[in-house]
Amino acid sequence: MPRWGMVIDLNKCTGCGECVAACKVENNVAIVGPEESANERTMLWMNILTTYEGEYPDVKVRHMPMLCMHCENPPCTKVCPVRATYLNEDGIVAQVFPQCIGCRYCQAACPYTVKSFNWYKPEWPEEMKKAVNPDVSVRPDGVVEKCTFCIHRLQKAKEQAAAEKRELQPGDYIPACVECCPTKAIYFGDFDDPKSEVNKLKRNPRAFQVLEDLGTEPKVYYLSEVE
Amino acid sequence: MKTKRIFLIGILMLASLAIAFVNADKRNIQPIAYNHNKHVEENDMECLDCHVYAEENAQASIPNIEDCIVCHEEAVTESESESTLLSYIQENKVIPWRQVYVVPDYAYFSHRRHVKLGELDCTICHGDVGRFAEPISEPFVEPVMDWCMDCHEEKNVSNDCYACHR
Numbered sequence: 001m002p003r004w005g006m007v008i009d010l011n012k013c014t015g016c017g018e019c020v021a022a023c024k025v026e027n028n029v030a031i032v033g034p035e036e037s038a039n040e041r042t043m044l045w046m047n048i049l050t051t052y053e054g055e056y057p058d059v060k061v062r063h064m065p066m067l068c069m070h071c072e073n074p075p076c077t078k079v080c081p082v083r084a085t086y087l088n089e090d091g092i093v094a095q096v097f098p099q100c101i102g103c104r105y106c107q108a109a110c111p112y113t114v115k116s117f118n119w120y121k122p123e124w125p126e127e128m129k130k131a132v133n134p135d136v137s138v139r140p141d142g143v144v145e146k147c148t149f150c151i152h153r154l155q156k157a158k159e160q161a162a163a164e165k166r167e168l169q170p171g172d173y174i175p176a177c178v179e180c181c182p183t184k185a186i187y188f189g190d191f192d193d194p195k196s197e198v199n200k201l202k203r204n205p206r207a208f209q210v211l212e213d214l215g216t217e218p219k220v221y222y223l224s225e226v227e
Numbered sequence: 228m229k230t231k232r233i234f235l236i237g238i239l240m241l242a243s244l245a246i247a248f249v250n251a252d253k254r255n256i257q258p259i260a261y262n263h264n265k266h267v268e269e270n271d272m273e274c275l276d277c278h279v280y281a282e283e284n285a286q287a288s289i290p291n292i293e294d295c296i297v298c299h300e301e302a303v304t305e306s307e308s309e310s311t312l313l314s315y316i317q318e319n320k321v322i323p324w325r326q327v328y329v330v331p332d333y334a335y336f337s338h339r340r341h342v343k344l345g346e347l348d349c350t351i352c353h354g355d356v357g358r359f360a361e362p363i364s365e366p367f368v369e370p371v372m373d374w375c376m377d378c379h380e381e382k383n384v385s386n387d388c389y390a391c392h393r
Contacts, residue, residue: 086388094389097333137333137393152393155335162344 002168003072003091003191004149005219006178007201008065011226012185015063019177019186020046023067026150026176028136030122043116045147046177062225065186067177068093068114068147069210069218076106076115085144091191091219092149102142111211112218115146150175170196191219256325257362259315260308267357274349274356281349285337289324292316327363328353330370334391345382 023029023046030043046067053060070093077085077093084099085106107115121141124132132138135152139145157173170189178188189198198221201207206223266272274281277294281287296316302309315322330336341347349356354367368374372391379386 088389089385089387090389092389094392096388096392098331098392099388134332135335135393137331148393151389152335155390155393159337159340159344163339 001089001091001192003219004154004173005070005091005189005191005198005202005221006067006149006175007187007198007207007221007223009185009187009201009223010062010064011206011223012183013063013065013181014183014185015048015050015061016182017048018180018182019065020044020048022176022180023147025131026133026136027148028122028132028138029116029145030118030120030139031124032120036119041117041119043118043145045114045116045145047114064222065177066112066114066210067220068149069112069216069220070147070149072217072219073215075109075111075214075216079105079109081105090154092151092154093146094151095144095146095148097137097139097143097145100143102144104144107144111214111216115144117144118142147175255362256327256364258323258325259311259362261362262308263356263359263363265360281338282343283339285335285339287338287342289326291322291324292319328366328370333393334372335393336370336375336391345384 024044027045029045032041032043036042046065049064049066051062051064053062070091072087072091074085074087074093077083077087080086081103082099082101084096084101086094088094102117104117107117118139118141122138135156153175154173157168161168161172170193174188178186187198187201189196191199191202193199201223202221204223206226207221208224209218209221212218266277267274277290278287279290279294292312292315295312299309299312299316302313312322341352342349352368352370356363375391376386378384384390
């Protein structure tokens with residue numbers, strides 16, 4: 001069984017935010033107004049965590065794209081009372097939207113704070129309605145959502161491979177953020193495949209996981225920045 | 228005066244009921260009384276002649292004027308339904324077919340997967356459409372989740388939520 005995962009090279013990441021925008025458009029993530037945003041109700045499946053180190057004028061700015069870590073040992077799935085979220089056979093932490101009752105336990109349990117709650121019925125400005133991606137659902141209000149590793153792309157890729165009577169190959173399935181990164185800082189693949197690029201990268205001495213002490217075993221790795 | 232008014236209202240109510248009844252009986256929700264039987268059975272057309280993407284795409288596609296014009300540039304019958312079709316063609320207007328089989332946006336259903344890869348016949352899911360003389364106004368089987376899962380179970384296909392949900 002594949003274990004889909006990601007490695008983000010912070011040496012290459014410039015913090016441009018292309019992945020954030022690509023993700024938002026690809027996945028029909030609702031647009032939230034400035035007031036609600038100020039109330040921490042911004043909806044993003046991928047966000048850039050910006051940190052500042054040192055004192056002025058010697059400030060070092062660091063960027064870190066944050067998304068669902070698709071933990072092998074996810075804390076969020078254990079608290080869901082209706083099994084709307086669970087670790088699926090491909091190693092993806094699934095979120096089944098119509099199954100979600102909006103209790104938000106999973107959102108509270110996530111140490112990476114990457115889950116969003118739909119406080120409002122999503123609405124798009126008239127000019128943007130045609131840009132809604134038909135391959136992805138539009139979530140109603142009252143449900144929790146998060147990165148799905150672009151599951152709709154995996155569903156299509158599997159079908160395409162089956163149509164060509166072959167196994168899924170590296171590159172057949174990549175999420176939108178990976179595709180759009182202008183510096184190619186994001187790698188994606190199957191950790192279960194000993195030959196995959198991500199498998200080699202995760203053994204790189206620079207590799208780390210966020211809050212690895214928690215034992216959540218994230219499947220998103222980072223390669224630390226070196227000067 | 229008052230009884231007369233009540234009487235009138237009563238008649239109006241009866242009349243609207245009668246109209247509703249007749250409409251419910253016909254149940255035709257399509258803009259043209261399209262006849263599958265005449266095309267498929269009587270004129271040997273294949274499903275894929277009109278639903279051209281059923282083997283290649285998720286959507287089978289419902290044909291429109293550009294597909295009908297091949298044979299209906301001029302009237303081939305004297306039927307009223309065909310003259311409605313011809314007026315759409317002459318005015319170059321899209322026929323507003325109502326799609327009867329619908330799954331919600333959060334579920335992935337693909338015709339290619341079922342028709343081409345799964346080698347399932349259209350009739351299993353849509354009934355013997357080729358013999359339908361009336362346009363399709365209600366589904367042969369409601370495409371609900373239990374139905375999908377029962378067949379998957381039987382055919383040993385994945386029933387992981389993330390096989391279908393998105």
